[in-house]
Amino acid sequence: MILRADGVTLGYGGRPVVHDVTLDITEGGVGLIGESGSGKTTLARAFLGLLRPMSGTITFNGKDLRTAGMKAFRKAVQPVFQAESLDPRMSVARSIAEGSRDRAAVPALMEQVGLDPALAARRPHQLSGGQRQRVVIARALAVRPELLILDEPTSALDVTVQARILELLEGLDAERLLITHNLAVVERLCRTSHVLFAGRVVESGPTGELLRRPAHPYTLALRDAVPRLGGQPPVARGRTEAAPASEGCPFRLRCPLAVPECESAPEPREVAGRKVACHRAELVLSA
Numbered sequence: 593m594i595l596r597a598d599g600v601t602l603g604y605g606g607r608p609v610v611h612d613v614t615l616d617i618t619e620g621g622v623g624l625i626g627e628s629g630s631g632k633t634t635l636a637r638a639f640l641g642l643l644r645p646m647s648g649t650i651t652f653n654g655k656d657l658r659t660a661g662m663k664a665f666r667k668a669v670q671p672v673f674q675a676e677s678l679d680p681r682m683s684v685a686r687s688i689a690e691g692s693r694d695r696a697a698v699p700a701l702m703e704q705v706g707l708d709p710a711l712a713a714r715r716p717h718q719l720s721g722g723q724r725q726r727v728v729i730a731r732a733l734a735v736r737p738e739l740l741i742l743d744e745p746t747s748a749l750d751v752t753v754q755a756r757i758l759e760l761l762e763g764l765d766a767e768r769l770l771i772t773h774n775l776a777v778v779e780r781l782c783r784t785s786h787v788l789f790a791g792r793v794v795e796s797g798p799t800g801e802l803l804r805r806p807a808h809p810y811t812l813a814l815r816d817a818v819p820r821l822g823g824q825p826p827v828a829r830g831r832t833e834a835a836p837a838s839e840g841c842p843f844r845l846r847c848p849l850a851v852p853e854c855e856s857a858p859e860p861r862e863v864a865g866r867k868v869a870c871h872r873a874e875l876v877l878s879a
């Protein structure tokens with residue numbers, strides 16, 4: 593299964609919020625990382641066929657989503673959204689079988705995601721947060737998808753429950769596209785990551801390397817904003833509140849390394865095994 597965005601621009605009411613994104617969903621998990629408002633969910637909605645590109649194409653097995661057989665696509669690509677999306681009036685069993693219409697498969701699916709089948713008659717409010725998230729995952733798995741699109745699947749959960757859900761997700765056969773601002777989660781579930789800033793992919797590459805040795809100052813800022821247990825508080829780099837620049841490099845008003853050259857938009861280029869849109873990538877790598 594191949595899902596690909598090619599030069600995709602997305603927006604609402606004619607106003608673009610994601611610009612010219614090209615990326616493939618490759619094996620081993622793909623992460624979309626970026627702060628709130630960077631366009632992660634918008635891109636995920638387009639990959640689910642829920643939002644049409646203003647320009648560019650999304651292809652599924654080589655066919656434009658606009659003309660691909662939507663029935664096969666809807667089965668192959670399933671969303672795993674936050675547990676709050678469960679219908680409060682539906683029992684666990686009904687929620688899980690909603691897409692597949694196969695009630696007989698429910699007990700096995702519940703066991704697969706670590707839920708006691710005895711909970712089948714409960715409503716969402718009678719479950720813990722972790723149990724609700726398992727229902728959401730079982731519901732997606734019910735149609736045997738090839739790709740799961742996960743939007744912050746663990747962010748509402750406490751750390752120990754989060755760890756168990758991550759274990760469950762790691763063990764599934766389906767490929768995954770994961771949206772998160774949690775770098776530890778993306779490192780665990782995604783071999784490849786794309787960092788979004790202001791609706792643009794600013795850096796792409798192998799997740800581990802990208803986080804250990806960022807080449808874009810925004811990736812560096814994201815990584816250093818993660819408080820480390822027992823470590824120093826994060827150092828504020830640049831002006832963290834500045835709005836994205838509308839011309840040139842969008843990050844330049846926040847960037848501590850910006851130079852006049854950054855007033856012209858950087859083209860993505862290959863540097864140290866990843867793709868990065870920054871005039872100063874070599875300097876960032878040597879930091």
Ligand SMILES: Nc1ncnc2c1ncn2[C@@H]1O[C@H](COP(=O)(O)OP(=O)(O)OP(=O)(O)O)[C@@H](O)[C@H]1O
Nearest residue numbers: 604605609626627628629630631632633634635773
């Ligand atoms: N339905 C909508 N109508 C108009 N603008 C929208 C809509 N949904 C999102 N936007 C805008 O699109 C931009 C990207 O939003 P998006 O939800 O994709 O970001 P995100 O990275 O997923 O953020 P978060 O992590 O907070 O979910 C934001 O500026 C947002 O205000």
